[in-house]
Amino acid sequence: MYGSGLLKGLSITIKHFFEKKITQQYPEERPALPKRFRGSFELIPSKCIVCSLCSNACPNNIISIQSKKDENNKKKLTGYQMMMGSCLYCGFCVEVCPTGALYITQKYENAVFFRQNLNVSLFKDEPEQMLQAVRSEAE
Secondary structure (H helix, E strand, O other), X not given: OHHHHHHHHHHHHHHHHOOOOOOOOOOOOOOOOOOOOOOOEEEOOOOOOOOOHHHHHOOOOOEEEEEEEOOOOOEEEEEEEEEHHHOOOOOHHHHHOOXXXXXXXXXXXXXXXXXXXXXXXXXXXXXXXXXXXXHHHHO
């Protein structure tokens, strides 16, 4: 009576002991992510037309866009910031972008010690002084 339950439990344990291991050694082995995985966001500043559709579509209002008019009276993007600590990763901002300037990547390592460090400026090719100006305006 008592031994049959014990033997059944041990048989399951022994069966799993000899199966193929599925544990990944994380830093050395990266997981194979599905194609539609929603990770971080990236922006191509040269494609952005400063229409503000992405910030209007965001349900949490985490996107802030700074722009100025150039000599041809066209808007020019001067700053783009997302507060990723409050992001739902819904992808509405990406869907609504008419030029495809904003897109989702498969980068998932976004851990920081303080939540305010998750405010991400999505400029990559801009000078450092412009990034500092955008950060100082946000604070």
